[in-house]
Amino acid sequence: MRCNAETPTQDDIDAGIANIVVCFVPPRSAVFVIFTIRQLFETQKPWLKGRRRSAEFQQSTVLNLFGAARRPADLRVERSRKPAVRLSYEVSMDFWINGRAVSVDIDLRTSLLDLLRDQLSLIGAKKGCNQGACGACTVLADGERINACLALAVQYQGREIVTVEGLADSHGRMHPLQAAFVEHDGFQCGYCTPGQLCSAVGMAAELARGVPSQVTGDVAAEGIALSRDELRERMSGNLCRCGAHNGIVAAIAETFAEGKNAPLDLPARSRSGFASAEAGWRAPSEEEKVA
């Protein structure tokens, strides 16, 4: 049985261009039946590229429809039969996500974003463009903001990953920035919000470290104030199609105004117990919103 190049990754499925392979493995039988729907919709690729941008839809429909095609069990069969290319398939990897150690068997081609969303059910980080253009997938790695969609998960083993699920404290109270987003209507549909939040937290840390930006007047000077221009430039990697930018800028400006909330040492805090994904999400109480 050959499942190699035909095995769709999460990315392929999201793009709708996967070769869908369905492997039936009858009990106690050596007979494998393979159906391959080669390059599903390939001729309509431009259309699909457009559709890819509404990735949530793609994910829910295509994955649910063909979810069986990528069940790890099917791939494991392959692994045992082709040890020479074992590394191309599932590898056990160790991650540190939102203060928790996680060990998972995943395909080497898996992006950090797909690991979070599909393997760990941390669906806060969103898949917008899946090519590093929109910022909806932004998470923090060792306190630095990155695009999880462009990150191969294998490169992030042992790093401290914080997603939007890890921003609240151990009591489930929102991060001050989250509260400010609520206060300032920093979103409409909410799709870009987890990325905006993680990005802004990383941005505040960069500012505190003195990382200059394109609009910094004198890059040799020490100490950069968070002016509106600096804020807007530094957040330009996060798009909001609803146009909630005014609220987003206001919330970030208020949260990280000088002397207010120093950028939080999130990885260190996450170790001491942030709300885990298992704790699940709950609506904040009125009291918590104010806090």
Add this chain to the structure above:
Amino acid sequence: MNPFTYTRPADAAAAIHEAAHAGARYLGGGTNLVDLMREGVERPAALVDVTGLDRTITELPDGGLRIGAAISNTALAADRRVRTRYPMLTRAIVAGASAQIRNMATLGGNLLQRTRCLYFYDDAARCNKRQPGSGCDALEGFNRMHAILGASDACVATHPSDLCVALAALDATVHLEGADGKRALPFEALHRLPGDTPERETELRPGELITAIELPALPMARRSTYRKVRDRASYAFALVSVAAALEIEDGTIKDVRVALGGVAHKPWRARTVEALLRGQQPSEEVFRRASAGELSSARPLRDNGFKVELARRTIVAVLSQLAGGRP
């Protein structure tokens, strides 16, 4: 995405050994390579992750800097020595991509990123760079973003890097290591013009690894800058960009460095501008003549004629700014 094997060597020697396998590619931050693998443009059989290699910045005896190629764009731009001695380099880096991508991207990877020509990405289009000999659909296609200098009938793609434009202007040196040992290249000799072989983008030998970049001591670079002109204020590739440094002594131009981005298959060192300016008294008129001299060899395509005038004006604006004492 094709299947691949993955290794993360601890040192350059081990990385070079791993990269000897057929179809192996070095992997930095992945911001370009992973995207190209998804599109099927790149199909490496093995990824050799070099992000664990040297990422330090060390002082050279003459006042220059040696920078490990695994350093992130952000770390390089934010280093105090780089910000103060080579402000054009910091400005070039922070003009590129988004903060998220700059945090992931490495110096070595930036040097080797592929063009953003849409026909290169689109496997339904003809592209001599992606598939040698197939033709170039950009020549008669939508070529507003394409090259005006040094292009050929085989390829009109541009080099997308901002960082590299500053390195070209600064006379950086590229340190390489391969199976045959170590060697160094002047930065300008790293990238190639397309000619008949646009698939060959650099002078790197198979399996060769970029280990470090050296910046020479260059006091004049303290008065240097980078300006990028693009379709929106942030987070877009350059239509035209200019990296420049200017040294004026006793009212005449003692030395000048100018390099252009967004106009050619490689970062374009504007040697004609430099030659026409040395020894002259700085004025807008002199800058205008020098920039016109450089652009006299421009061969615009159907949609990108505007780049010729844009490049001229941007060179004049940046040099006037530096002559006025504003960094």
